[in-house]
Amino acid sequence: MEDARPIEGGMMIGEKLEVIRIGAEAIISRLEWNGFKMVSKHRVPKPYRFPELDRWIRDRRTLHEARVITSLRRLGIPCPAILLMDRSEATLYLQLIEGVELKKVLDSLPAEEVERLANELGRMVGRMHRGGVAHGDLTTSNIMLDRMGNLYLIDFGLSAITDDLEELAVDIHLLDRSLESVHHRLRAAFMRSFLKGYATAAGMDFLQALIEKVKEIRSRGRYVEERRKRH
Ligand SMILES: Nc1ncnc2c1ncn2[C@@H]1O[C@H](COP(=O)(O)OP(=O)(O)O)[C@@H](O)[C@H]1O
Ligand SMILES: [Mg+2]
Structure with a gap:
């Protein structure tokens, strides 16, 4: 674990950040916020897309994932709770599944x-x-x-x-x-x-x-x- 630092130029909430996975679409990090462990899923900008469109796509996908998680939690299906959604950074902060x-x-x-x-x-x-x-x-x-x-x-x-x-x-x-x-x-x-x-x-x-x-x-x-x- 290391000290907090922004990844991909975006603002991160929390400290002691560790990258769990760099996927094709998103970077998954483990972090601690006021002693509370969580995970962030940040959808990274794609340099080959027109910036406006890129922002829109990442926002839609973040929102979509949040919507699905919300319906699943309503149905009582175990999945990580959403702690925070930062649409400006296309980032979801999720409950850490230990x-x-x-x-x-x-x-x-x-x-x-x-x-x-x-x-x-x-x-x-x-x-x-x-x-x-x-x-x-x-x-x-x-x-x-x-x-x-x-x-x-x-x-x-x-x-x-x-x-x-x-x-x-x-x-x-x-x-x-x-x-x-x-x-x-x-x-x-x-x-x-x-x-x-x-x-x-x-x-x-x-x-x-x-x-x-x-x-x-x-x-x-x-x-x-x-x-x-x-x-
Ligand atoms: N809420 C979570 N708690 C713990 N580990 C997680 C959580 N979300 C993702 N991970 C870890 O990060 C990996 C990649 O996350 P995932 O959401 O599957 O993204 P990808 O689209 O890159 O597959 C998972 O396979 C898992 O090991
Ligand atoms: Mg996966």
């Missing part, structure tokens, strides 16, 4: 714990979908696990407020793909428990319709891959 990305620990957890977490995640995502929100980037990097074994969803930059079955199905598809590529050994058991949890929250009929959509998306993906191979 935990790790699920991606980093999932493979080392006992089988029963994996199933419990998958079921819990299924309930969360089912509730989120019935509440009309698609996460948009549902991978194990965007799910956090704290020391008490609680899960949180993070990173709503690509999310949508929608009832469109296809957009919701993309969440399941992406989660399944992330398990396939990163946690291959756990994929089948994880998805089984996940879907059980999902049905508990969203209902069996809804789940059935969703699974049909996921299959459609998957076969479309295969079709595209095969065409790529042939060309």
Whole structure:
């Protein structure tokens, strides 16, 4: 940890700032403000965009992420609370989740714990979908696990407020793909428990319709891959 300093020329609130991640779109930092730990998500200016447009895009995305988080908190879905929104700097100040990305620990957890977490995640995502929100980037990097074994969803930059079955199905598809590529050994058991949890929250009929959509998306993906191979 180091002393407070502005990043990217922007004003930062708080002290002892540490950059957690420099992403394509945003810089995530950990900071302390009057002894209170939090995280800032600052959307950085893109030099290739016309400045006025750049400011507008970053503001819209910040506002959008804040809106989604607010609806999720209203639905009772665990995600970091918004402590402050600084629109002039395109920065959200969020509750620090004291935990790790699920991606980093999932493979080392006992089988029963994996199933419990998958079921819990299924309930969360089912509730989120019935509440009309698609996460948009549902991978194990965007799910956090704290020391008490609680899960949180993070990173709503690509999310949508929608009832469109296809957009919701993309969440399941992406989660399944992330398990396939990163946690291959756990994929089948994880998805089984996940879907059980999902049905508990969203209902069996809804789940059935969703699974049909996921299959459609998957076969479309295969079709595209095969065409790529042939060309
Ligand atoms: N509220 C938070 N509490 C703790 N860590 C966080 C929080 N938000 C983000 N992070 C950490 O920063 C990483 C990147 O944040 P994320 O919102 O996923 O942005 P990106 O768009 O760069 O993926 C996360 O994977 C997580 O490790
Ligand atoms: Mg992320």
